[in-house]
Amino acid sequence: MKWNTTRFLVDLTTPKVMGIVNVTPDSFSDGGQHASTSMALQHCERLLKDGADILDIGGESTRPGASPVSLRDELARLLPVIRDAVKLGVPVSVDTYKPKVMQAVLDLGVDIINDIWALRWTDPVTAPLDGMQVVSRHAGCGVCLMHMHREPMTMQMTPMEGDIVPQVLSFLELSAEHLQGLGVEKSRIVIDPGIGFGKTVAQNFALLARQSELLNAGYPLLAGWSRKSSLAAVIGMATTPTATDGLHGRMVPSVVAAVLAIERGASVVRVHDVRETVQAVKVLNAIKQIAIS
DSSP states (O other), X not given: OEEEOSSOEEETTSOEEEEXXXXXXXXXXXXXXXXXXXXXXXXXXXXXXXXXXXXXXXXSOOSTTOOOOOHHHHHXXXXXXXXXXXXXXXXXXXXXXXXXXHHHHHHTTOOEEEETTTTOOBOTTXXXXXXXXXXXXXXSOEEEEEOOSSOTTTTTTSOOOSOHHHHHHHHHHXXXXXXXXXXXXXXXXXXXXXXXXXXXXXXXXXXXXXXXXXXXXXXXXXXXXXXXXXXXXXXXXXXSOOTTTOGGGGHHHHHHHHHHHHHTTOSEEEESOHHHHHHHHHHHHHHHHHHHO
């Protein structure tokens, strides 16, 4: 299985680790640590040294309750970083839902659009332009379509109800089919169930336990468990980070969740702790090689 992107044909027969680069002052996990262009690029290089296969760069926090960032501010944060990041020799993904941002970063050579809105969001100023149009007009960028219930400001106030696995699966199938109807090849599409985006702790773990049902859609799956509050909840750590616990206290459960997702068929894991995840994936791969032989 391969993922067609702007400049790279990503071989997903072995799982890929996507390293997170937040160029934001308010990310839930590392807000402000990589907010300047030089700091963000240093972090990109560090993640590559740690073994990241893909870089995922974002200029707006989408944590629960996050306030939207203006188009101007998001572009100001992203574009200087993207100009150099695309020279690093690996696929570069941009985490954005704004069509104008998508177009701007694709013009700079970005390989993948990673959208929490699954290309549904329409800028009221530039309506009816949406992400579906931007991606479908591009010659070959990759795209990750994510499921999100409601929107970041309100998604955890009223989480989903009922058996969410078929609901998430149906949404992702319909989104991917719509995109293909606009001329986008299936090989360009990856799906993401949206861990933590409008789901309860139990619902998030149901998506992991029943991940095989999501794979029935026939698309590679990206899993984003890194440092999520559901992990803190099950290990008895405060779901809102404290000075005592810190987000790095979520590293071990994050790595475990990433390995479990890969073991259950995920092709890409999106993580903050790249080095530790890469090491864990190598152990898993060693076991798989023995089983094959």
